[in-house]
Amino acid sequence: MQTNLMINGTQQQLELDPRTTLLDALRHHLGLTGTKKGCDHGQCGACTVMVNGRRINSCLTLACMHDEDEVTTIEGIGQPDNLSALQKAFVSEDGFQCGYCTPGQICSATAMLEEVKNGWPSHVTDDLDGQADLSTEEISERMSGNLCRCSAYPNIVEAIRKAAGEGA
């Protein structure tokens, strides 16, 4: 069936089997292979993209459910000659080892920092009515949907904190 998606600012018209997940549409139909397939069951976060500004698992949603939605993938966040603050911080803080989870980590963190700016509390926020800080505990909790098989977590947390401090 025909689905129109605005991907990284470009209108894309796709003819898809309804079974096609948003993840498979990105990777197999549009060649946007920055978004990774890890578990394909919403448990690892490697497939994280932003839809209408919110981070989601692209493996657990059908492309046809997102007709006319705006999708931002890692390719839309930055390019090798124009990295986002988070991408730069992941490089400078060595926030990865094999790198497979990294696009999902960066898409997730990009949206997560917006959530913090908008005053969203987390499970570890003491005061539901207050502003959360970016402690290690807060970052870890908010990023728990992104697994890193190499366990680069300490440097991922540092990269996110650094980018946040620079106003990512």
Added chain:
Amino acid sequence: MRPFEYIRAQNPNDATQSAADGAIIIAGGTNLLDLMKLEVMAPDALIDINHLELNQIEETENGGLRIGALVTNSELANDIRVRRNWPVLSRALLAGASGQLRNKATTGGNLLQRTRCLYFYDRAMACNKREPGSGCAAREGFNRILAVLGTSEHCIATHPSDMAVAMRALGAEVETLKEGGTTRRLDLDELYLLPGDRPDRETVLEPGELITAVVLPAPVEGRQTYRKVRDRASYAFALVSVAGILKIEDGRITRADLAFGGLAPKPWRDTQVEAILVGNRPTEELFEQAADQLLAEAQGLGDNDFKLPLARRTLVSVLTELTQEARI
């Protein structure tokens, strides 16, 4: 995934009509698509309700809140009214799933998500919920995560929601729309069925009946908390959870609304537990009596025996926290 027809609902009646004809309703899809990939569910048609106007949170005339079925778990957890007046609900939502999943999962879908029993998910195993009459491989299997209350010989699955546990403590009701346009209201006790000899029937909803909203009663006085015990610090289902709303006046407990997750096939509430507490001074002895009542009929099956002492300690700990000021 098996092929299916994809239909986009134009209005709520359209959705109930399609669902009555056999289509499965899809909202966030975070659980349904997972089950479809594994072919645990293989619907011939999906009716997509995501574009219906069921995504508002409105105040009701009596000071409560009407939450549209399509309000996401993130939106609900972060609503400032919920954070201030029904904090147990925000806390329960924030304790569930991950940031990505909460952004997609909806209020109605959360209530109707399926158990995470490993034998339900494994099509090579007997499961009366997935395939009625095939047996229950979980009873004598790895049943560590499974239920100790409200079970039957046919099924020991737990209901996995955190949100529903808080809503049960808050006395929330669901509003539904049936095929043909009639509506009804059900509290969560009425909504969910215990497994009995038909574990495939999980709710009283009729074919085609759509949850359109959840209604919270007006806020109540007292302290609220949600305690979740799980295998890792974040992003894991509850082994045991407790939603508690407790009020103390003149040194005595005057309100104790308690609901439990991880223990039963539905968000569990036992008014006899609450009756033991209300009217009395908060003491550890009293809390132990309440736990005795909660677990009077609880039954472990080996791997999940630990849930009995864990539920006891969690309840006592929550009651201690909620009555701390009165006990000093």
